[in-house]
Amino acid sequence: MSEWWRGGVIYQVYPRSFCDSNDDGVGDLPGVTSRLDYLSALGVDGVWLSPFFRSPMRDFGYDISDYCDVDPIFGTLADLDALLAKAHDRGLKVIIDQVYSHTSDQHEWFKESRSSRDNPKADWYVWANARADGGPPNNWISLFGGQAWSWDSRRKQYYMHNFLSEQPDLNFHNPEVRQAAVDVARFWLNRGVDGFRLDVANFYFCDRHLRDNPPKSPDGGFARPYWHQRHLHDRSQPENLSFMEVLRSEVDKFGDLMTVAEIGSDSYIDRSIEYTEAGRLHTAYNFLLLENGPLSARLIRSTLESWTSKTAWPSWSFSNHDVVRARTRWGGESAGDDFARMLMGLLLCLRGTIFLYQGDELGLPQAQVPFDRLRDPEGIRFWPDSLGRDGCRTPIPWHTQQANAGFSTVEPWLPVDPAHPAYAVDRQEADPHSILSQTRRFIAFRKAHEELRLGDIEFLEAPEPILVFRRVMPGRDRTLLCLFNLSDQVQRFVLPEGNETNLDFGLPGSVDGSEAVLPAWGGLVLET
Missing domain, CATH: 3.20.20.80 (Glycosidases)
Incomplete structure (x- = not known):
């Protein structure tokens, strides 16, 4: 494949x-x-x-x-x-x-499930009885706020929903x-x-x-x-x-x-x-x-x-x-x-x-x-x-x-x-x-550089706000060195090898002797 x-x-x-x-x-x-x-x-x-x-x-x-x-x-x-x-x-x-x-509460599965406690899809959603005080069965909370349980007057049970009450959760244990x-x-x-x-x-x-x-x-x-x-x-x-x-x-x-x-x-x-x-x-x-x-x-x-x-x-x-x-x-x-x-x-x-x-x-x-x-x-x-x-x-x-x-x-x-x-x-x-x-x-x-698509990644020590990492395919001599300036100020970084070739990635940046010069929000991809 x-x-x-x-x-x-x-x-x-x-x-x-x-x-x-x-x-x-x-x-x-x-x-x-x-x-x-x-x-x-x-x-x-x-x-x-x-x-x-x-x-x-x-x-x-x-x-x-x-x-x-x-x-x-x-x-x-x-x-x-x-x-x-x-x-x-x-x-x-x-x-x-x-x-x-989860589905919509307008899905036919849920319409059938909520119609009774003994229909063919009664157990297709997460239903639970109320606690003795009438409250929901546990303390779970919806991502969209409020309890993760809504009361259904037909079944006289709560159903679970991690999101909106209109999004009842399916029962995957079934x-x-x-x-x-x-x-x-x-x-x-x-x-x-x-x-x-x-x-x-x-x-x-x-x-x-x-x-x-x-x-x-x-x-x-x-x-x-x-x-x-x-x-x-x-x-x-x-x-x-x-x-x-x-x-x-x-x-x-x-x-x-x-x-x-x-x-x-x-x-x-x-x-x-x-x-x-x-x-x-x-x-x-x-x-x-x-x-x-x-x-x-x-x-x-x-x-x-x-x-x-x-x-x-x-x-x-x-x-x-x-x-x-x-x-x-x-x-x-x-x-x-x-x-x-x-x-x-x-x-x-x-x-x-x-x-x-x-x-x-x-x-x-x-x-x-x-x-x-x-x-x-x-x-x-x-x-x-x-x-x-x-x-x-x-x-x-x-x-x-x-x-x-x-x-x-x-x-x-x-x-x-x-x-x-x-x-x-x-x-x-x-x-x-x-x-x-x-x-x-x-x-x-x-797409043109297999190291970027499939290669390993290895980060180098660099002071903030400089990010430096290598991309390399195991077993190959060529390495790509990627450098990025995550700031609006010019940054300089001493290159590890000193013989890198600028591949003209497209971001502003240059090599000055043994140093990479990274303008604001600049970057380089170098071949070593």
Whole structure:
């Protein structure tokens, strides 16, 4: 097998905000298809499509009411088939989201399950009796705030939900549920998808005995109730790993595909490695570089060095649809284009599979969405402490001068930030020095150097804010030395060999005798 995903670059498409083909204000699958040439020119190996399945859209597609159909706002199954065919014609792989831990409360499975305590699907969801005082069965808390339990007056029981109350958790202890999930996977594999991104992959099973979670340190200063607990019993159960092996076995029947887990955990790296050891998933990404900061050489080095497994394969991303865009999160509101270029260059030199979130190739800053335009239930729930996830989900700007930056002729579901048309694709494609043009060169550079895609990584001692590491293929004499300046001040670094060759990576930087000279947000890739 080619293992195309190993060291590859995957581009995440959030369909609602990518391209609107029918001018209803919402992006759709034909819109994605119309932009495949753009993605092909970018040089990525594949595309990850966030959910496009039938859904009431309480959590914008992560509350699925029919796993095996396309929601009409995104198109039809025929549109998905056309997208797959045209992507494959261009050599692009397509992986799709699978949300197995929970469904919508409008799914037929849940409607039947809640109808009585003795129907055929009565045990398909996590149901529990009230305590003697009428309260929920334990102290579990929802990620979106409040108890992880809602009372159902028909069954006169509580049902569990790690997220919204409209997202009841499936009971994976039931073998029929596990088989149903495998059947869903097989449905999409038969249609020709190239693999799956598994939403909250370590959340499928909960403790059979529904034991309370213990508290964390009471003086932790946690902003949300969920983080006050050690989540020992509501996620990351040992049975979950067995199901990963079953799912991987099914995927492997269809050839050279990939599975990538989204891992949410207090032990990000350990859990990610656990889920990607032999026989389980191909790779996993976590939130260590998506939620933490500030940006520093220590953060990057400690994160990469903590991946100690020689067999499990990591994935990394600086942005996605759930977090503030990296340019703003790490650089602040005033972060310039040079900072965005450096971030992209750094990401594409790391060991692992790389995930780019739509718009990062344009250097988009986090959008400002006024409260009255917020759509994200998490953002609304926790306002004003947080504006939630809408600011990273606003429409992609395609044309500088067109209405709504060319995304749609009508008002989009989320507003286009007034600053974003300046980053539009048409303007950047015309500028050889733009972030988009530079991203294309970075990706081509990564593809041209096997050390960056598949080689080992070894960090060198360097003072903050300089990050230095080697990328090397075992058994080969050539080594790539990567240097990055994570500051807005010029930095100098004494080179270890003194005979390095500048490979013209594309960031500002030069070699002065035995020293690397790194301008603000500069970088070098040297061959030794």
